[in-house]
Amino acid sequence: METTTISRAISNRMKSPYPGWFYLPAAVIFVVLFLMPMLTSFYFSLTRWTLFESSFIGLDNFAQFFREPFLIKGLTNTLIYAVVTSGLKVIIGMLFGVFLTSRIMARTYLRSLVFFPVLVSTVGVGITFTVLMHPTHGLINESLAVFGIDGPAWLTDPSLALLSVALVDVWKGVGLATMIFIAGIVSIPKEYYEAAKIEGATATQQFWRITMPLARPATVTVILLSFISGLRSFDLIWSMTRGGPGFTTDVIASVIYKQYQAGFYGLSTAGNVVLFLLISTIVVPLFIFLDRKATTQ
Amino acid sequence: MKSSWRYVWGVLSILVSSLVFLVPFAFIILTAVKDKQEAALLRFTWPTAVHAWSNLIQVLQARDYMLLLAFFNSLVVTVVSVGLLVILAAMVAFVLQRRSSRWNRVIDLLVLSGLIMPPAVVPTIWVLQELGLFKTISGLILIEVAYGLSFSILLFRAFIATIPRELDEAAVIEGAGPIALFFRVILPLLKPVVVTNIVVQSVGVFNDFTNPLYYLPGARNVTVQLTLYNFQSMFNTSYNLLFMNILLITIPPLIMFLFFNRQIVEGMTAGAVKG
Numbered sequence: 001m002e003t004t005t006i007s008r009a010i011s012n013r014m015k016s017p018y019p020g021w022f023y024l025p026a027a028v029i030f031v032v033l034f035l036m037p038m039l040t041s042f043y044f045s046l047t048r049w050t051l052f053e054s055s056f057i058g059l060d061n062f063a064q065f066f067r068e069p070f071l072i073k074g075l076t077n078t079l080i081y082a083v084v085t086s087g088l089k090v091i092i093g094m095l096f097g098v099f100l101t102s103r104i105m106a107r108t109y110l111r112s113l114v115f116f117p118v119l120v121s122t123v124g125v126g127i128t129f130t131v132l133m134h135p136t137h138g139l140i141n142e143s144l145a146v147f148g149i150d151g152p153a154w155l156t157d158p159s160l161a162l163l164s165v166a167l168v169d170v171w172k173g174v175g176l177a178t179m180i181f182i183a184g185i186v187s188i189p190k191e192y193y194e195a196a197k198i199e200g201a202t203a204t205q206q207f208w209r210i211t212m213p214l215a216r217p218a219t220v221t222v223i224l225l226s227f228i229s230g231l232r233s234f235d236l237i238w239s240m241t242r243g244g245p246g247f248t249t250d251v252i253a254s255v256i257y258k259q260y261q262a263g264f265y266g267l268s269t270a271g272n273v274v275l276f277l278l279i280s281t282i283v284v285p286l287f288i289f290l291d292r293k294a295t296t297q
Numbered sequence: 298m299k300s301s302w303r304y305v306w307g308v309l310s311i312l313v314s315s316l317v318f319l320v321p322f323a324f325i326i327l328t329a330v331k332d333k334q335e336a337a338l339l340r341f342t343w344p345t346a347v348h349a350w351s352n353l354i355q356v357l358q359a360r361d362y363m364l365l366l367a368f369f370n371s372l373v374v375t376v377v378s379v380g381l382l383v384i385l386a387a388m389v390a391f392v393l394q395r396r397s398s399r400w401n402r403v404i405d406l407l408v409l410s411g412l413i414m415p416p417a418v419v420p421t422i423w424v425l426q427e428l429g430l431f432k433t434i435s436g437l438i439l440i441e442v443a444y445g446l447s448f449s450i451l452l453f454r455a456f457i458a459t460i461p462r463e464l465d466e467a468a469v470i471e472g473a474g475p476i477a478l479f480f481r482v483i484l485p486l487l488k489p490v491v492v493t494n495i496v497v498q499s500v501g502v503f504n505d506f507t508n509p510l511y512y513l514p515g516a517r518n519v520t521v522q523l524t525l526y527n528f529q530s531m532f533n534t535s536y537n538l539l540f541m542n543i544l545l546i547t548i549p550p551l552i553m554f555l556f557f558n559r560q561i562v563e564g565m566t567a568g569a570v571k572g
Contacts (some may be wrong), residue, residue: 041417105307
């Protein structure tokens with residue numbers, strides 16, 4: 001009896017054109033190199049760790065994380081950076097999207113122009129803008145000087161440095177947001193606009209009443225995508241300021257790297273856990289909230 | 298009247314966006330062909346003399362041809378990891394889309410977590426070290442596969458949903474096993490989304506900086522993005538060489554962009570319409 005059910009199960013499995021073992025190679029790589037490190041990070045964040053041996057120290061690493069001013073700075077900077085970059089990408093991307101779906105000259109050229117920085121090496125962009133933002137010799141301030149404006153010390157002024165890096169992030173990433181908005185706007189049936197025109201709606205009304213609500217999935221995608229990448233951002237900040245001046249542009253990801261370099265593996269892993277919790281507590285509710293609003297509308 | 302306004306708007310937008318988006322690239326090219334003293338001024342000016350060739354040779358020869366080695370390493374990492382990614386992700390997406398079981402929700406959750414969660418760096422190094430893969434090219438390849446799987450699975454899955462099931466049934470009746478069904482029937486139909494996957498993922502892997510920084514330190518296994526980082530300190534006074542380096546590593550994505558613009562945009566914006 002038992003053997004027949006088992007053999008039937010086996011033969012069923014053999015017969016299925018969708019065998020479970022198709023998951024196997026991908027699953028092994030994913031579990032070993034992504035999932036397992038993620039799960040063990042919760043334990044190692046509670047230890048003093050040398051990679052060879054670890055001693056349990058409870059929540060000391062986290063206590064240190066929330067006690068040291070420069071680590072707290074990293075936390076708030078991460079949030080500021082994510083909010084600023086994703087906010088600007090949504091607004092500018094939306095404007096570009098509307099503009100680049102309207103009947104204008106050189107549309108394809110402009111779309112390519114805006115999108116190309118997305119594909120360029122982040123470190124390359126970082127180095128280039130570090131030079132362009134040089135307080136005295138940089139192209140940006142020299143151009144401003146032509147108009148009689150005394151440009152700020154973009155990357156060396158502690159109160160401005162984080163914002164400057166965020167602006168470069170927007171420059172590099174807004175093309176992707178734009179393309180997502182274009183895809184969303186193009187999918188809106190033309191009939192709505194025609195009907196609105198017959199009813200005498202102005203362009204502004206059409207934007208707020210048709211484009212905005214119907215391009216909502218695109219807006220949700222851009223918000224989530226850019227917010228997550230903002231929280232995780234590392235390359236650009238590292239190649240432009242290395243977290244400086246002082247700790248004014250440190251974010252969690254750069255703190256993780258610095259602590260790793262300094263050999264504080266437990267503390268570095270605690271940084272990872274903090275980032276994990278931050279993303280879960282912000283992005284998951286945001287995801288559910290935006291998703292629900294989209295389905296009820 | 299209205300059309301002339303449109304004309305003014307058009308010209309203005311072309312000028313402004315060219316200024317904002319093209320000038321940084323022009324700056325890279327101009328600085329890359331200047332001589333050392335002129336490049337050090339950081340000016341946006343036409344070079345008094347073009348040193349493109351000698352700068353190129355100098356960058357390539359620096360540190361025992363490190364850049365050439367880096368290009369080779371990056372090429373290997375990109376080709377192998379993207380090849381693996383495409384096959385493995387397509388297999389997962391195929392079964393995940395076709396077979397509904399109680400595991401599906403778990404797998405969906407894992408795919409999503411792979412997409413949004415940052416990898417735990419030091420524990421990953423620890424695992425790699427235990428496996429003897431830390432600081433090896435193969436280790437980095439497997440890392441790129443692990444981190445890229447989620448995105449590829451989602452892309453494939455949406456596309457497989459549009460392939461009618463009757464096709465599978467017909468193939469099975471013809472006597473095709475799972476392997477023949479997947480490789481002979483399904484995979485060829487996936488060609489457009491395979492191209493999209495290859496292009497988007499290879500640009501991503503080629504431009505990856507963080508993962509080689511963590512998992513592949515050391516000069517022998519350097520990848521292109523790290524040369525920039527290493528040269529940044531070394532070329533501190535030689536901006537012409539630094540920018541020649543940036544220029545060189547921008548060329549592969551540029552080529553991809555010129556040939557596969559549509560696929561890249563489609564792949565990266567997938568899901569924007571449906572949400």
